[in-house]
Amino acid sequence: MSFQLSAEQAELRKWAHGFAEREIRPVAAEYDEKEEFPREVLQKAAKIGLTSYAAPTEYGGGGLTSVMAACLIGEELFWGCAGIATSLLAFGLAGLPIYYMGTEEQKRKWLSQLCDPNHPRLGAMALTEPNAGSDVKAIQTRAVRDGDEWVINGRKCFITNGGIADLYVVFAKTDPDAGYHGVSAFIVPGSTPGLSGGKKERKMGIRASHTADVIFENVRVPKENLLGEENMAFIGAMKMLEYSRPAVAAAAVGVARAAYEYALDYAKQRIQFGKPIFNNQAISFMLADMKTKIDAARLLTWRAAELADRGESCAVEGSMAKAFAAEMAMEVTTHAVQILGGYGYMRDYPVEKWMRDAKILSIYEGTTQIQKKVIATGL
The missing domain is CATH 1.10.540.10 (Acyl-CoA dehydrogenase/oxidase, N-terminal domain)
Structure with missing residues (x-):
């Protein structure tokens, strides 16, 4: 080790x-x-x-x-x-x-x-719908076979790169009565007739990322664009999320680390009552907790990643890493704002942005509560 x-x-x-x-x-x-x-x-x-x-x-x-x-x-x-x-x-x-x-x-x-370096293309995964977030079996977007084509109808929401992506992977019901085992995935080029972008979301954080609805109106794709086996996309999606959750945990570590480093530097330079505020135990202990939890989150993340790279399941460990790291990032960025005091609340300083950005990490790719459900199931 x-x-x-x-x-x-x-x-x-x-x-x-x-x-x-x-x-x-x-x-x-x-x-x-x-x-x-x-x-x-x-x-x-x-x-x-x-x-x-x-x-x-x-x-x-x-x-x-x-x-x-x-x-x-x-x-x-x-x-x-x-x-x-x-x-x-x-x-x-x-x-x-x-x-x-x-x-x-x-x-x-x-x-x-x-992968073209000269003409970078955007990808998108269209899974979430207004009435179906973590509950994949509740999606209403339909794909119906018509000869050598599939016809897709429905609406997706909260899609990263929605409406501007060059290539979509779209999850749709192909057997409405089969629950999780009635979902299929399709490769859909962004230029396909009938595919359009809907409302662009105005978000609290990660504002440089484009998030919008995607609408499918009689979108036709050839049968060879079916991704994986028909009606088996849920299993593929879960395996993909298992391996992507450690990366989301690492993202949370990155956001938290940025806020911690800034707050530490500020605490060493900010003079109050004739001394740096870092010399006050209330501040230094807060920073000590921030550093400890950042390292703990990173180690959980690396363990999950190492399991995945060995070809072993990291379902529980990946969910542990994501749940812990995401909540840690929210706590650390909130503390960073507190350490800066009034300056931390102002948009002239970056810590309020890190706090806004951190919140999404406990929501997307499965909320913290969903991660705990995965962990509990593994127990």
Whole structure:
């Protein structure tokens, strides 16, 4: 057992951190204020392979397919800005389900398009609906076979890159009476007639990420765009989420770390009653707790990632990491605002943004409560 990163892993983390420091941090506040999609940053990231690093080399990616690599890179990019990082890592939204559920022909055709460094394409995973979040069997979007095509009708909501994605993986009911075993997934190009973007959401945090409804009106796709087996997409989705949850936990660590580092630096410089506020036990103990919980969350995350990379199940461990890290990020960012006091509440300082960004981490890819259900089931 070792807690030491390999030279390659350390270099990977340094690579991602350098990009976050140079290209993300300086523009994070601007994109957050404008609620604008960071296309310029996306293009720079694609040029150096940051948007497609997780795809195998045979499909044009960087070959860094390990979950640990995703965690190391994700922590650094989310340290830079959670909203911009969410946009940059959009490859995985469509790429992961295709990678885990697709045929070799589908992988070669679609993953190679997502990996093009000169023309970065956005992916999206269309699963959530107004009446179906964690309850996948409640989705109402329908896909009906018509000869050699599937016809999709329905509406999705809260979709990252919804309406602007180049490629969607869409989950729809193909057997309405079969519950979880009646859900199928489809690869749908964004230019397909009948597919359109709906309302763009105005969010509390991660404002540089585009979130919107996606509407499907008699959207036709060829039969070969069925992803995986018919009626079996729920199982594929759960396996994909099992391996992606450690990466979300790492994202939470990145956001928390950014807030902690800023608050620590501020506490050492802010003078009150003739001394730095760090010298007050109330402040230094708060920072000590923040540091401890950040490290605890990272270690839970790395354990889950290591299990996944060994090919073992990390369902419980991934949910433990995500649940703990997400709640920790909310606590740490809230404490950072408190340490800065009135300045922390002002938008001229970055800690209020980190607090706003942190909240989504306990909601998307399964709420904290859903994670605890997974953990409890594993008991």
